[in-house]
Amino acid sequence: MSKEIVLTGITTTGTPHLGNYAGAIRPAIQASKNGNASPFYFLADYHALIKCQEPERVRQSSLEIAATWLALGLDTSNAVFYRQSDIPEIPELCWMLSCVTAKGLMNRAHAYKASVADNEQEAGNDPDKGITMGLFGYPVLMAADMLMFNANKVPVGKDQIQHIEMARDIATRFNHIYGEHFAIPEAVVDDNAATILGLDGRKMSKSYNNTIPLFETEKKFKKLINKIKTNSLEPGEPKDPDGCTLYGLYKAFSSEPEVAAIRQRYAEGIAWGEMKKVLFEKIDNEIAPARDRYHALLEAPEHIEEQLQEGAEKARAICTPFMQEIRQSVGISRITK
Numbered sequence: 001m002s003k004e005i006v007l008t009g010i011t012t013t014g015t016p017h018l019g020n021y022a023g024a025i026r027p028a029i030q031a032s033k034n035g036n037a038s039p040f041y042f043l044a045d046y047h048a049l050i051k052c053q054e055p056e057r058v059r060q061s062s063l064e065i066a067a068t069w070l071a072l073g074l075d076t077s078n079a080v081f082y083r084q085s086d087i088p089e090i091p092e093l094c095w096m097l098s099c100v101t102a103k104g105l106m107n108r109a110h111a112y113k114a115s116v117a118d119n120e121q122e123a124g125n126d127p128d129k130g131i132t133m134g135l136f137g138y139p140v141l142m143a144a145d146m147l148m149f150n151a152n153k154v155p156v157g158k159d160q161i162q163h164i165e166m167a168r169d170i171a172t173r174f175n176h177i178y179g180e181h182f183a184i185p186e187a188v189v190d191d192n193a194a195t196i197l198g199l200d201g202r203k204m205s206k207s208y209n210n211t212i213p214l215f216e217t218e219k220k221f222k223k224l225i226n227k228i229k230t231n232s233l234e235p236g237e238p239k240d241p242d243g244c245t246l247y248g249l250y251k252a253f254s255s256e257p258e259v260a261a262i263r264q265r266y267a268e269g270i271a272w273g274e275m276k277k278v279l280f281e282k283i284d285n286e287i288a289p290a291r292d293r294y295h296a297l298l299e300a301p302e303h304i305e306e307q308l309q310e311g312a313e314k315a316r317a318i319c320t321p322f323m324q325e326i327r328q329s330v331g332i333s334r335i336t337k
């Protein structure tokens, strides 16, 4: 039996933070070491252009995200690790998919609808204000990412489930018209994947500006942990771990017995200062070795580029012939052999 294809991408608009790490990158790297799956991980830099028109930021983010995966020990002998924009077949497929995608389906996409709703908040505003075709067609590009490699499983956060559903619709429609070419992808949402809270207690997210970057220097990292918002309970007063940002983070980095022990200490009234110290040491312990490798990699961008080129080559060995098949199927090909 052929191996299951697991595929996911990260949009290159920011610096990876603890939430990205515990929720997405760490499990994906573990999966890259499992020989029963065939993982495809990529830098979604075309997706970045939808939200970010600062070229330097997109460039820097691509470098940082690639360095992060490699520093954390992604097994590139098993996983195909590439940059979306190195695969011209992806935008080509995106076009073909666009031509079988109902506009009405795209009208229902959450991200697009949220932008329209924001516009309608202000009376007299054009509902389309600031909405590009890139944003509108975002789910089609994402479908092309998945269908290009016949992805079976797509690990994503809850906010992305709708996009996988749309990719399933689009694939089914294409298969119906042109024959069975595409596997139908399935979203994998890890319920245990930590929802890590940020400095202010809301979900850790670059849009809230409350993140703790994964590879800060040790000193800055400690400072950020100390900045995490807590309540004003005094040392010795029993504290509730559930809903506590410090506890949530601790849990994402600890074994069950360690978590049970820390719950006990909350009940006994551990001081916030002490808990921050415990938490800092716990996380620092896990990420310090990768942090050194990360900074070394940033100093050797040519090594990162080489890895991405190798990944692109492996990816294109698959999608160049596949795209040939797709072109044939829609009637685009040379007239003579």
Ligand code: TRP
Pocket: 007, 008, 009, 010, 011, 044, 047, 141, 142, 145, 146, 154, 155, 156, 160
């Ligand atoms: N849109 C995804 C996000 O913002 C990133 C992404 C792009 C992706 N293409 C994908 C995820 C294909 C899974 C599969 O999180």
